Amino acid sequence: MIESIVKKLVSLVVLGLAVSAFAMTDQQRAEMEERIKPAGQVCMEGDSSCGSASAAGSGSGKSAEEIYNTSCMACHTTGAAGAPKLGDVAAWEDRLGKGLETVYANAINGINGMPPKGTCMSCSDEEIEATVDYILENSK
Numbered sequence: 001m002i003e004s005i006v007k008k009l010v011s012l013v014v015l016g017l018a019v020s021a022f023a024m025t026d027q028q029r030a031e032m033e034e035r036i037k038p039a040g041q042v043c044m045e046g047d048s049s050c051g052s053a054s055a056a057g058s059g060s061g062k063s064a065e066e067i068y069n070t071s072c073m074a075c076h077t078t079g080a081a082g083a084p085k086l087g088d089v090a091a092w093e094d095r096l097g098k099g100l101e102t103v104y105a106n107a108i109n110g111i112n113g114m115p116p117k118g119t120c121m122s123c124s125d126e127e128i129e130a131t132v133d134y135i136l137e138n139s140k
């Protein structure tokens, strides 16, 4: 019973794909091919690293301050979810008690409410470390 429903569904999907493939104009086909390119070639809108020769793994190309203002400020300026605030000297001294390397690593890999790289997935590890330095510079 279930098997026959599944078979029906599968054939419906296959049929649908076949029909839509025939119905496509050359223009649509080109657009579709554009969309299904291998992931490495796809450029997300707003990704400033796209198209540059150094795009692969070299980071966002943003300054620490820019990264802070785009990716970290939402939590670290307000203290949302218990984030240590920029400028809160005592809070950051406390954090540094476990060692700068650990603090860097937690910023890169995430910890509790802190998302990995503060969600800046185009940022390199070095850029995140520089952004942590920026926060620390402004919190002492």
Ligand code: HEC
Binding pocket: 067, 068, 071, 072, 073, 074, 075, 076, 080, 081, 082, 083, 084, 095, 102, 103, 104, 106, 107, 111, 112, 113, 114, 115, 117, 118, 119, 120, 128, 131, 132
């Ligand atoms: C969604 C909110 C959020 C964003 C965005 C965010 N953080 Fe955090 N961050 C947190 C919270 C919450 C903590 C505290 C986590 C804990 O120790 O429980 C934290 C902790 C940290 C720590 C201390 C880690 C430690 O070892 O104590 C650093 C460093 C840090 N964030 C850096 C950053 C940087 C750099 C960015 C931007 C690239 C960023 N955060 C973006 C919420 C955020």
